[in-house]
Amino acid sequence: MAARNQRPIARRYIVSGRVQGVGYRAFAQRAAREIGVTGWTRNLDDGSVEVHANGSAGRLEDFEGRLRQGPRWGEVRCVEVTEGVVSVTSEFMIR
Secondary structure, three states, rough: OOOOOOOOEEEEEEEEEOOOOOOHHHHHHHHHHOOOEEEEEEEOOOOOEEEEEEEEEHHHHHHHHHHHOOOOOOEEEEEEEEEEEOOOOOEEOOO
């Protein structure tokens, strides 16, 4: 695979289900670091988790697959995906 799809893009994920209090944000951070994605994650007041991720299209597809799986104690019911604005960061943080 040459240089195609290497330009970073960003996606925003809203993950709902049993995703707070089950280690979901730490799970997302671990997955992002393993895949090589940057960005952040945070809990939302409605019980869902927001994830903003930057990376190549292929890496974000891999990351989305992990987000849909979730941690062992969680239960992902829905993942809404929208395009995002690439943020300048060199790591993946929990907010």
